[in-house]
Structure formats: C-alpha cells, structure tokens
Amino acid sequence: MGIWILNGQVVEPASKKMVQKHLFIENGLIQQMTDATESVNTEGHEVIEAKGKLVSAGFIDMHVHLREPGFEYKETIESGSRSAAKGGFTTIACMPNTRPVTGDVETVKYVLDKAEQEAIVKVLPYASITVNELGRELTDFQALAEAGAIGFTDDGVGVQNAQMMKDAMARAKQLNKPVIAHCEDDSLVTGAAVTEGAFARKHGLKGIPNESEAIHVGRDILLAEATGVHYHVCHVSTEQSVRLIRQAKQLGIHVTAEVCPHHLLLSDEDIPALDGNWKMNPPLRTPRDVEAMIEALEDGTIDMIVTDHAPHSEEEKAKGMALSPFGIVGLETAFPLLYSKFVTTGKWTLAFLLEKMTAIPAQVFGLQTGVLEVGKAADITLIDLETTKAVDPSTFLTKGRNTPFTGWELKGWPTLTMVDGNIVWAE
Ligand SMILES: NC(=O)N[C@@H](CC(=O)O)C(=O)O
Numbered sequence: 001m002g003i004w005i006l007n008g009q010v011v012e013p014a015s016k017k018m019v020q021k022h023l024f025i026e027n028g029l030i031q032q033m034t035d036a037t038e039s040v041n042t043e044g045h046e047v048i049e050a051k052g053k054l055v056s057a058g059f060i061d062m063h064v065h066l067r068e069p070g071f072e073y074k075e076t077i078e079s080g081s082r083s084a085a086k087g088g089f090t091t092i093a094c095m096p097n098t099r100p101v102t103g104d105v106e107t108v109k110y111v112l113d114k115a116e117q118e119a120i121v122k123v124l125p126y127a128s129i130t131v132n133e134l135g136r137e138l139t140d141f142q143a144l145a146e147a148g149a150i151g152f153t154d155d156g157v158g159v160q161n162a163q164m165m166k167d168a169m170a171r172a173k174q175l176n177k178p179v180i181a182h183c184e185d186d187s188l189v190t191g192a193a194v195t196e197g198a199f200a201r202k203h204g205l206k207g208i209p210n211e212s213e214a215i216h217v218g219r220d221i222l223l224a225e226a227t228g229v230h231y232h233v234c235h236v237s238t239e240q241s242v243r244l245i246r247q248a249k250q251l252g253i254h255v256t257a258e259v260c261p262h263h264l265l266l267s268d269e270d271i272p273a274l275d276g277n278w279k280m281n282p283p284l285r286t287p288r289d290v291e292a293m294i295e296a297l298e299d300g301t302i303d304m305i306v307t308d309h310a311p312h313s314e315e316e317k318a319k320g321m322a323l324s325p326f327g328i329v330g331l332e333t334a335f336p337l338l339y340s341k342f343v344t345t346g347k348w349t350l351a352f353l354l355e356k357m358t359a360i361p362a363q364v365f366g367l368q369t370g371v372l373e374v375g376k377a378a379d380i381t382l383i384d385l386e387t388t389k390a391v392d393p394s395t396f397l398t399k400g401r402n403t404p405f406t407g408w409e410l411k412g413w414p415t416l417t418m419v420d421g422n423i424v425w426a427e
C-alpha cells in the first residue's frame with residue numbers, strides 16, 4: 001500500500017512558484033508528482049488530503065544537541081527526535097558534547113544504535129575533534145569516520161590551539177570530512193553571559209566581545225585555505241565573522257556557515273531581564289549584528305539555517321543569566337518564527353526560506369535528501385500556513401522549556417512529518 005498526498009501546495013524549485021500537486025509515495029520513495037488538475041487513482045492506498053497545506057521536503061538541521069549519552073534529564077535521542085519531527089525536521093545532526101563526549105568509536109556506535117532503535121527522524125552524529133573536547137589531543141578521525149561520524153567538531157567550546165586545529169583540518173581533509181567549528185577564543189571571553197552592548201552596560205555586566213568569535217573565524221579560514229578542508233562555521237553571530245566569511249568565499253576557500261533563528265530575530269536590546277531563557281552561546285548580539293546576519297543569509301555568505309537546539313532543565317535555567325548554562329531550544333519554533341517574521345512580511349519568499357532549511361544543507365553536507373523529487377526519499381513535511389498559534393512551551397515534545405519566544409503569535413505550524421514514507425508525527 002502506498003500513500004497519496006493530495007492537493008498540497010508545492011514550491012517548484014525552478015520557477016519558485018507555488019503549484020498544487022498530488023504526490024504518490026511507496027517503498028519509502030516519492031514515486032510520482034502530478035499536477036493537481038490531473039485525476040489520480042487512489043484505490044487501495046492511504047490518502048492524505050493536504051488542500052491548503054504546504055508540502056515541503058523535510059527540514060534538515062545540522063546543529064542539534066540531543067544530550068545522550070549522559071544528560072538524559074535534558075533530552076534523549078528519542079525526545080529530541082520527536083521534537084524535531086514536530087518541528088518539521090526529518091534529518092538532524094547531533095553534537096558530540098555528551099557525557100562521555102562522542103569522541104570514540106564506542107560512543108558513536110551507541111548514538112547510532114540508539115537512534116536506530118528510538119529516533120523517529122534521521123540522526124547523523126558528529127564526533128569531537130579532541131579527546132573529551134579538552135583541546136589537548138586529537139581523536140582517531142579515521143576510526144570515527146568509519147564508525148559513521150559525518151564530521152568533526154568540539155561544539156560547545158572553541159579549539160584554542162591553532163596547530164591543533166590545523167592538524168585536525170589536515171586529517172579531516174584526507175578523509176573528505178568537514179570540520180565544523182564553534183568559534184570562541186577563551187582568552188577574550190571572561191566568564192561573561194551576554195554580549196558587549198546596551199544590555200551589558202545597563203546591568204553593569206562584563207560582555208562577550210564580537211572578536212572572541214571572529215578571531216577564530218579568521219584564523220580558521222587561513223587554516224582551511226592552507227589545508228583545503230571543508231570548513232563550516234557554527235552559529236555565526238557577528239558582523240566581523242560575516243565580513244571574513246564573505247571575503248573567504250570570494251577567494252574560493254571552501255568555507256560554509258550557518259545561522260540560528262534567534263540571531264536573525266533578537267538582539268541584546270530585546271532581553272527583558274536577567275533571565276536564563278535569554279542566555280545562549282554565542283549570545284544575542286547588537287541590532288547591527290542582527291542586520292548583518294540577515295544580509296549575509298540573503299547574499300549567500302551564510303548558507304543555511306540551523307537551530308542549535310540546546311535543551312536544559314528548568315532547574316538549571318532558573319539559576320538566571322549569570323549562573324544558568326548557555327542554550328535555548330529551537331526545533332519546534334524555527335519554521336513558524338522565520339515564516340511569520342520574514343515570509344508573511346514579504347521580506348523573503350517561501351522558496352528562499354525553504355531552501356535554507358532543506359536543499360542547501362543537503363547540498364553542503366552531501367545528504368541524499370532535502371528536495372521533493374521523484375525517486376528521492378519521502379522525507380516530507382506538511383505545514384499549515386494559515387492558523388495562528390502562540391508559542392507554548394508546555395506543549396513541546398522536547399524536554400527543554402528554555403525558550404525566549406514564549407507567547408509569540410505565529411503562523412506556519414507543521415501538521416504532519418514523514419520519514420522514508422512513514423508518518424512519524426501528526427498533529
Ligand atoms: N549554544 C549553546 O548555548 N549551548 C550549547 C553549546 C553550543 O552550541 O555552543 C549547549 O550544548 O548547550
């Protein structure tokens with residue numbers, strides 16, 4: 001038995017126009033896409049009526065913290081994957097800052113086994129660059145790649161030593177794997193929780209300077225040029241980083257970059273109080289940086305959108321701005337936020353937003369998904385573009401409740417998610 005998705009709105013890749021289509025799915029693949037004016041024989045198949053809904057390739061998020069093993073009270077592979085499905089994501093890449101750190105073959109295999117048994121979306125693990133993310137000794141890249149790691153990152157911390165980063169890039173290049181960098185120079189970060197800017201001044205707080213991110217971006221671009229590796233910059237947040245990435249791309253250096261919804265939508269001036277739900281790393285920057293993020297995404301300097309979904313417990317986040325851990329959840333609000341704030345306002349086309357969350361991440365990381373095309377895996381998301389609903393953390397499937405977007409009235413809520421032709425989540 002196959003599945004017919006009837007009368008959905010599909011954005012055509014070539015024309016970028018919305019067209020009404022019927023999709024037929026069988027054996028995990030998209031078998032047919034026909035114009036909705038044509039009549040189709042659905043006999044013997046399951047039918048999903050998608051009239052008025054957007055039918056998109058499932059979203060891809062290349063920066064997610066699933067917390068397992070070790071921090072199951074914050075999130076598990078199972079709960080994180082359910083949160084992803086509810087947010088319309090069908091593929092997520094998970095960060096290695098677990099306990100133990102995902103930096104040995106056994107832990108990579110553990111993550112993959114757990115994902116196989118319990119995840120309802122596709123989970124792609126990254127492995128750490130250094131043992132325990134301590135920056136002292138490289139991990140065994142070849143063994144980790146053979147075990148299934150899709151790239152290398154010490155996300156959560158920057159690799160402080162330039163020679164260590166250069167060696168990592170040289171090894172990754174040999175294996176044809178990317179290095180994904182959390183850019184942060186510890187000598188410029190002094191225990192601060194917010195950016196240097198208006199909020200820090202108002203509260204008499206030390207700030208995290210923009211250079212602490214950009215100095216690593218600059219260093220790593222030079223190292224990527226020297227080694228030829230694919231270098232991907234995590235959660236870009238500063239005007240200076242954008243400037244460096246733009247120049248590197250012009251020079252033909254193999255650099256790609258990602259930005260998070262919160263860095264496109266919020267600045268330090270929006271932070272209402274010393275509240276842990278507004279604390280993440282990198283921090284919310286100045287309005288000028290936010291403008292630079294939007295412009296960089298628009299001109300292609302930044303390639304894709306990721307959530308940096310970083311769940312923490314309510315107890316941890318209740319410790320406030322100074323003492324709570326960095327991070328906010330993101331999987332269940334990403335699309336509605338960006339659709340409501342950039343597409344319904346006419347600033348972006350729907351096609352533009354979708355490609356930053358589907359086709360481009362797939363292309364950059366060589367994934368066989370991210371497009372609605374006959375013959376491709378049926379990783380599909382249906383979205384209601386009309387109904388307005390407020391962000392309500394009590395309805396989240398993630399274990400995290402740590403979001404600054406509570407109460408935001410948004411449109412663009414996913415209603416059904418399919419992975420390899422199986423309905424994994426529906427409203
Ligand atoms: N982004 C965050 O604020 N926190 C992340 C780490 C990271 O992505 O740097 C986390 O693991 O909690």
Ligand SMILES: [Zn+2]
Pocket residue numbers: 155156157182234235281282
């Ligand atoms: Zn990070």
